[in-house]
Amino acid sequence: MSDSQADDRSIKPLQGIRVLDVASFLAGPFAATQLAEFGAEVIKVEMPGIGDNLRRFGTPTDCGDSLVWLSEARNKKSITLDLRTPDGADILKQLVAHADILIENFQPGTLEGWGVGWEDLRRHNGKLIMVRITGYGQTGPYKGRPGFGRIGNAFGGLSFLAGDPDRPPSTPGSPTIPDYLAGVYGAFGAMMALRAREMTGEGQFIDIGLYEPIFRFLDELPGAYHKTGFIRQRMGPAMKNAVPHSHYPTKDDRWIAIACTSDKIFERLAELIGRPEVAGDGIYGTYPKRDKRRDEVDRMVTDWTSALTRDEALQRCAEAQVPCGMVAAIDEIFEDAQYQSRENIVMFDDPRAGEVAVQNVVPRMSGTPGAIESLGPAVGAHNGEVYGDLLGMSAAQLQDLAAKKVI
Numbered sequence: 545m546s547d548s549q550a551d552d553r554s555i556k557p558l559q560g561i562r563v564l565d566v567a568s569f570l571a572g573p574f575a576a577t578q579l580a581e582f583g584a585e586v587i588k589v590e591m592p593g594i595g596d597n598l599r600r601f602g603t604p605t606d607c608g609d610s611l612v613w614l615s616e617a618r619n620k621k622s623i624t625l626d627l628r629t630p631d632g633a634d635i636l637k638q639l640v641a642h643a644d645i646l647i648e649n650f651q652p653g654t655l656e657g658w659g660v661g662w663e664d665l666r667r668h669n670g671k672l673i674m675v676r677i678t679g680y681g682q683t684g685p686y687k688g689r690p691g692f693g694r695i696g697n698a699f700g701g702l703s704f705l706a707g708d709p710d711r712p713p714s715t716p717g718s719p720t721i722p723d724y725l726a727g728v729y730g731a732f733g734a735m736m737a738l739r740a741r742e743m744t745g746e747g748q749f750i751d752i753g754l755y756e757p758i759f760r761f762l763d764e765l766p767g768a769y770h771k772t773g774f775i776r777q778r779m780g781p782a783m784k785n786a787v788p789h790s791h792y793p794t795k796d797d798r799w800i801a802i803a804c805t806s807d808k809i810f811e812r813l814a815e816l817i818g819r820p821e822v823a824g825d826g827i828y829g830t831y832p833k834r835d836k837r838r839d840e841v842d843r844m845v846t847d848w849t850s851a852l853t854r855d856e857a858l859q860r861c862a863e864a865q866v867p868c869g870m871v872a873a874i875d876e877i878f879e880d881a882q883y884q885s886r887e888n889i890v891m892f893d894d895p896r897a898g899e900v901a902v903q904n905v906v907p908r909m910s911g912t913p914g915a916i917e918s919l920g921p922a923v924g925a926h927n928g929e930v931y932g933d934l935l936g937m938s939a940a941q942l943q944d945l946a947a948k949k950v951i
Contacts, residue, residue: 567650582914624951647734702762887904
């Protein structure tokens with residue numbers, strides 16, 4: 545690494561960008577968290593005396609805030625402000641005049657009812673970028689309905705596909721997946737809007753429904769239905785367009801995932817398990833042949849994996865260039881050499897909660913990497929700094945606003 549590259553690592557890609565996070569719970573705040581990881585100044589706006597509900601979601605800690613809050617409010621400043629009051633709305637407008645991005649996830653019309661909707665705020669800052677994440681988006685017949693991650697999974701089409709064929713639809717891993725994905729799209733949208741602003745000088749708003757990232761990720765599902773009328777059903781761990789492509793048990797009561805996405809990969813697997821004759825011109829040599837005899841193919845692979853330990857199966861697949869990985873429980877993740885080498889888990893010493901294990905920043909950048917500088921702060925920890933230094937309020941003004949429960 546050159547000296548100039550080493551110097552660049554002290555630069556954060558988003559330094560100088562100020563974000564107001566007036567969202568609650570997870571999707572909107574996660575969008576802001578990603579911006580904070582890469583240097584944006586993120587000011588988290590919370591209800592006086594209550595704070596964000598995320599503080600009480602998940603495993604509690606001795607400091608009173610949950611592990612989810614400590615991780616997902618990383619690198620943020622916390623101020624309190626009741627947007628429902630005229631004084632609170634006025635203060636938000638003052639803050640907006642100093643901000644680049646505002647992120648919110650109230651039901652459509654809520655901010656407008658308080659006098660701080662898009663049209664209200666853009667009058668105070670024509671360059672403002674506003675990220676709006678709701679259950680169903682700002683338009684459409686369902687726009688007024690409340691939404692959470694579970695609803696996003698369900699309405700987006702993923703829950704119907706999750707689980708075994710003979711069982712009801714299941715939760716696809718976590719009900720919060722749509723929140724995180726919408727947060728990723730929110731941050732991505734903000735970045736594009738910042739780039740567009742460089743060209744136009746104008747701000748804009750980004751409109752995301754929680755279900756939309758889920759639907760966007762469902763590969764060919766709409767195309768297949770439109771062209772053929774095919775309605776994909778639950779297949780357990782299997783995949784429609786490839787086989788063997790599933791989870792397989794090992795003799796030490798662990799599980800591995802194997803993904804044969806082409807005939808060539810299957811040929812390598814067949815050679816590995818001692819059944820080369822079934823590949824190529826054999827009975828399972830092409831995907832259409834394997835698709836018609838899925839149970840037989842999966843049983844053949846299961847017989848092989850069940851005779852090996854997890855590590856033996858992983859090693860042999862790696863040597864044969866067959867895509868394979870452990871179906872990792874969290875204890876396996878903590879022990880895994882790949883996770884350790886990539887430092888995917890960070891042990892952060894928080895002054896309020898002590899040592900906390902959190903996921904590291906994604907993505908990695910070689911020249912200007914992101915970082916975890918602090919975990920989620922106490923409610924209103926930065927009232928004095930933000931209101932005093934940024935807006936120039938006096939101690940007496942802050943005391944008065946606190947007495948009126950505006951902050």
